Amino acid sequence: MAGDAKGGDELVFKPMDQFKVEPFFGSGDVAWYTISNATVWMALAVLCIFALLVLGSSKRSIVPSRIQSIAELAYGFIHKMVEDICGKEGLKYFPYIMTLFMFIVFSNFLGLIPTAFTPTSHIAVTVIMAMAVFLTVTILGFVKHGAGFLSVFWISSAPLALRPILALIEVISYFVRPVSHSIRLAGNMMAGHAVIKVFAAFAPLVLISTGIGLVVTPLSIIAITAIYALEVLVSFIQAYVFTILTCVYLKDALHPHH
Amino acid sequence: MADENLVDKTATDIGEPTVSEPGMPQLDFTTWDNQIFWLVMALIATYFILSRVALPRIGGVLAERQGTISNDIAAAEDLKAKAVDAEAAYDKALVDARSEAGRIVAEAKAEIQADLNVAIAKADEEIAAKSAESEKAIAEIRAGALESVKEVAKDTAKEIVAAMGGKADAKTVNAAVTARMKG
Numbered sequence: 001m002a003g004d005a006k007g008g009d010e011l012v013f014k015p016m017d018q019f020k021v022e023p024f025f026g027s028g029d030v031a032w033y034t035i036s037n038a039t040v041w042m043a044l045a046v047l048c049i050f051a052l053l054v055l056g057s058s059k060r061s062i063v064p065s066r067i068q069s070i071a072e073l074a075y076g077f078i079h080k081m082v083e084d085i086c087g088k089e090g091l092k093y094f095p096y097i098m099t100l101f102m103f104i105v106f107s108n109f110l111g112l113i114p115t116a117f118t119p120t121s122h123i124a125v126t127v128i129m130a131m132a133v134f135l136t137v138t139i140l141g142f143v144k145h146g147a148g149f150l151s152v153f154w155i156s157s158a159p160l161a162l163r164p165i166l167a168l169i170e171v172i173s174y175f176v177r178p179v180s181h182s183i184r185l186a187g188n189m190m191a192g193h194a195v196i197k198v199f200a201a202f203a204p205l206v207l208i209s210t211g212i213g214l215v216v217t218p219l220s221i222i223a224i225t226a227i228y229a230l231e232v233l234v235s236f237i238q239a240y241v242f243t244i245l246t247c248v249y250l251k252d253a254l255h256p257h258h
Numbered sequence: 259m260a261d262e263n264l265v266d267k268t269a270t271d272i273g274e275p276t277v278s279e280p281g282m283p284q285l286d287f288t289t290w291d292n293q294i295f296w297l298v299m300a301l302i303a304t305y306f307i308l309s310r311v312a313l314p315r316i317g318g319v320l321a322e323r324q325g326t327i328s329n330d331i332a333a334a335e336d337l338k339a340k341a342v343d344a345e346a347a348y349d350k351a352l353v354d355a356r357s358e359a360g361r362i363v364a365e366a367k368a369e370i371q372a373d374l375n376v377a378i379a380k381a382d383e384e385i386a387a388k389s390a391e392s393e394k395a396i397a398e399i400r401a402g403a404l405e406s407v408k409e410v411a412k413d414t415a416k417e418i419v420a421a422m423g424g425k426a427d428a429k430t431v432n433a434a435v436t437a438r439m440k441g
Contacts, residue, residue: 016281016282016283017283019282019283019284020283020286021283021286021289021292021293029288030288030289030292031291031292032291032292032294032295033292033295034292036289036292036293036296038289038292038293038296039292039296042296042297042299042300043296043300045300045304046300046303046304046307049304049307049308049312050307050312053307053308053311053312053313053316054307054311054312054315057312057315057316057319060315060318060319060322061319062319062322062323062326064319068319071312071316072316072319072320075313075316075317075320076320079317094313095305095308095309095313096305098308098313099301099304099305099308099309100301102304102308103300103301103304119293119297121284122283122284122293123284123285124284124289124290124293124294124297125293125294125297128294128297128298129297129301186284190282190284
């Protein structure tokens, strides 16, 4: 706990320590190949995906077991999302979008385990995923439509006089997409975990100052519980938002004409 | 360890003894290569797990279930149609049987009526014959009786005339009696 008082007489606030990337075995510098805590929790996310989607569906039952139902639910959820937003031709990219969704959702939920590390709370991770989406969508748009892809910036339904201004805004917003796409996920995950840690730091106050601690300690524990519940919701919603935005961007590449 | 001491020292210098090193670990770019490398590994692993095994399998299971459900629904509709047909056939058979029964009843009734009519006619005939015979017999008897009365009257009149002391002329008496009886 970050709240463990080192000196025994004061509260310790280290809300950001949980985000430190450290070697999982031993100590020292983190090189690119080092098995770090980030590596371990990413690997756990992959293992969970494997357990749910592969082991869970291994029986191929017509009447599904509980775990197979969850796997089918996840499949149907993303499959329907891709089909609804991108249309039938978008289904070719369903495995990529499913990969992103499953990885994010499992990273988020595993990160909620106390003492866990949350890969998706790191901008390094979300920026790579957002840039991958951005580059894929942009390249795909030009490959599929050539220069016609530029019509995504030219709002033909707007009055002619407004179109150049709108085009400028569209271009800016297009290039801001990977930034907002990545910061939104990392920021949400980081903020929630940090807030929980801050409340956790207040929790041992009763050990230091009994009088005010009797009020603050229960309050902070209740607050941790409440924020934790919110974080469960946020974990899913942010994975969902990241995925649905990916679908929306992909739709632009497949159908650039508004 | 040396790093930690250094950090602690720096923190002390800044005047925040219990707060960890300033800044966000997210912006520590020395760890980015590690995270990016392992992220790419994880995503590739996930992609292969999903695209090679999980998604085809789950998609197959869902399609198979859809197929089974539509087959079952089709079979159920088939059976329902058969049931409706069977019910129609049953109703038709029932109606046929009813009309057949009605026809048989009517036939039987007509036959019985015909038989009855013949029997009644025969009986009437017999009755008529019998009554004619009886009438004849009665007429004979009546005629016989009239003759006998005439005989008796004539004989009685002769005897009475003889008893009265008269001399009975048979012819006269007879004529008188006949005349009287015609009366």
